[in-house]
Amino acid sequence: MSSARHPLPTDIVALVSFDGRVYPNEANPFDRLGLEPKTRPLERALEQWFSFATGKQAWVSVRGATIRGLISARKRAKRSAWEIEVLIDASDDESVILSLFSRMTAGVIKQGAERVFLRVNADSDARDPARAAGFFSYCGEVLYRRGPEKWQPTGGDLEFRSRSKADTFGLFQLYNRVAPATVRAIEGLTLREWQAAQEKWGGRTHDMIVEEDGVITGWVRTLSGSPSRIYVLAERGPYDPLLGAGLDVLQDQEAFCLAPDYNPELASALERYGFEPVAQYESLAKRLTQPVEQAIPETSSEVVPAG
Numbered sequence: 001m002s003s004a005r006h007p008l009p010t011d012i013v014a015l016v017s018f019d020g021r022v023y024p025n026e027a028n029p030f031d032r033l034g035l036e037p038k039t040r041p042l043e044r045a046l047e048q049w050f051s052f053a054t055g056k057q058a059w060v061s062v063r064g065a066t067i068r069g070l071i072s073a074r075k076r077a078k079r080s081a082w083e084i085e086v087l088i089d090a091s092d093d094e095s096v097i098l099s100l101f102s103r104m105t106a107g108v109i110k111q112g113a114e115r116v117f118l119r120v121n122a123d124s125d126a127r128d129p130a131r132a133a134g135f136f137s138y139c140g141e142v143l144y145r146r147g148p149e150k151w152q153p154t155g156g157d158l159e160f161r162s163r164s165k166a167d168t169f170g171l172f173q174l175y176n177r178v179a180p181a182t183v184r185a186i187e188g189l190t191l192r193e194w195q196a197a198q199e200k201w202g203g204r205t206h207d208m209i210v211e212e213d214g215v216i217t218g219w220v221r222t223l224s225g226s227p228s229r230i231y232v233l234a235e236r237g238p239y240d241p242l243l244g245a246g247l248d249v250l251q252d253q254e255a256f257c258l259a260p261d262y263n264p265e266l267a268s269a270l271e272r273y274g275f276e277p278v279a280q281y282e283s284l285a286k287r288l289t290q291p292v293e294q295a296i297p298e299t300s301s302e303v304v305p306a307g
Contacts, residue, residue, distance in 0.1 A: 008011060008054060008136060014126070014212070018201050019165075023084050023088045023089065024088070025087065025169070026087040026088065026089065026120050026121070026124050026125070027084045027085055027087040027118060027119065027120065028118065028119040028121065028260065029070040029083060029085045029200065030199040030200065031145055031197070031199070031200045031201055031202030032256060033229075034143065034145065034227045034256040034278075034281075035125065035227070035257060049220060051085050053128065057072065057073045057074075057082075057104060057107040057108055057111065058070070058073075058086075059071055059072075059100055059103045059107075060275055061091070061096045061099060068089075068090050068091040068093070068096045068097040069088060069089045069090055069091055069097055069100050070086065071084060071086065071087050071088075071101070072084070072086040072087075073085065073104050073107070073108055073116065074196040076196060076197055076200065077195055077196050077199075077200075077201060078195065078196035079111060079112040079113065079196075079232070080112060080113060080115070080118045080192075080193075080196045080242045081113070081114070081115050081116075081117065081193070081197045081200070082108045082111070082115070082117070083117040083118065083119075084117070084118045087100075087118070087120075087126055089125070089129075089284030091219070094128075094132070097126065097133075101129070101134075101135075103283040104116070105133075105134075105286070105288065107301060108288070109204070109288050110135075113288055114196075114287065114288055114289045115186075115193075115196075115197065115285055115287055116135075116284045116286045116288065117283065117284070118135060118283070118284045118285070118286075119128055119281050119282070119283050119284075120281065120282055121279065121280070121281060121282075122140065122280035122281060122282050123280075124282070124305075125200060127282060130284050131170050133286070134286045135284040135286045136284060136285055136287075137282055137283070137284050138182060138185075138187075138283060138284065138285060139183050139186075139259065139260050139261065139282075140185055140260070140261040140263070140280065140281070140282055141258050141259065141260050141280070141281045141282075141283060142258070142259050142277050142279070142280055142281075143257075143258050143259075143278050143279040143281065144258075144259060144270045144271075144276065144277055144278065145245075145254070145255070145256050145258065145259075145275060145276055145278045146254065146256075146270075146273065146275045147224070147254055147274075148252055148254040149215070149252065149274065150252055151247060151248075151250075151251045151252050151278060152202075153238070153248050154241070154245065154248060157241075157269075158210055158218070158242070159210070159212060159282075160208040160209065160220070160245060161208070161209050162208065163207035163208070163219075167209055167216060168191070168195070170211075170215070170216035171209075171216055171218070171219055171233075172191050174217065174218075174219060174233060175188060175194060175233065176188075177235050178233055178235060178263070179260075179297060180232070180262050183260070186287075187285075196201055196208070201221075201223050201229065201260035202223070202225070203223050203225055204223070205221050205222065205244075206221070206222045206224075206249055207219070207220070207221050208220045208221075208245060208246070210234075217234065217235040217236065218232075218233070218235070219232070219233045219234075219242075220242050220246040220251045221246075222246045222250055224253060225253075226253075226254070227254045227255065227256050228250045228253040228254060229249070229255065229256050229257070230243070230246040230250065230255055230256070230257045231246075231257065231258075232257070232266060232269075234265075236266045237269075238265065238269060239242075239265050239266050239268075239269035240272065242268050243257075243266075243269050243270065243273055244273070247273065255275075257270055257275060257283075265292065
């Protein structure tokens with residue numbers, strides 16, 4: 001009989017089997033996209049251990065001395081939105097991963113979570129169990145990569161300015177004009193939800209804004225590092241000037257950009273700038289709270305008797 005519990009330091013031993021096999025992490029948080037996987041089994045196991053053991057909500061499923069699965073979740077921008085950062089299934093029994101989903105859900109609800117997000121590879125075996133656990137698939141995404149090639153500044157004619165705190169609502173309005181209703185219903189139906197669901201970038205970002213007549217029409221975010229990242233959102237095409245401005249910041253660095261399937265204009269611009277698709281993902285989410293219906297008082301003349 002298997003059971004789910006919080007992880008122990010000794011669980012690291014069970015992450016490496018006798019043949020050196022380490023089961024893959026099915027979860028793909030944004031700040032880890034594009035990172036090279038570890039090639040040595042023990043190194044990969046240690047990385048996975050520290051990833052899920054340091055999470056505020058983490059469980060392992062065990063049968064005797066054998067670990068059959070593990071899960072870890074963390075907050076996004078605010079405590080009402082969480083994401084699964086580690087999901088490892090080492091069993092052929094679907095009840096194991098369903099049990100982990102259940103324990104994780106109960107745990108994050110106690111922490112104030114209203115939604116939980118999960119990004120998996122498009123061909124991941126975890127998709128069906130996630131749906132069975134109540135997760136809803138709402139968006140497909142393609143990860144694009146540009147190698148560390150020599151960059152020539154674009155010298156575009158768009159005027160940019162740095163982002164300020166006062167731009168938050170304007171950026172939310174831009175997001176509302178670009179993202180389809182099916183995505184907004186999950187990621188950001190309100191400003192509060194949209195802010196809470198912002199993903200971790202793993203470092204300090206640089207934001208540039210395009211504004212026309214007081215309305216924000218373009219947003220470019222970059223993160224320099226190894227690897228570098230870029231995000232572009234525009235109300236109207238083409239995306240090339242915005243993307244070029246972001247690459248002017250990153251210059252010769254290797255860069256990754258995640259393009260949602262509802263934004264083919266961005267994908268086309270990425271390919272024109274030498275980006276190539278390297279991975280496909282499916283984003284899922286589960287709502288943990290339901291809207292509360294407001295009670296409307298009735299007068300005695302309006303009440304319809306039951307039965």
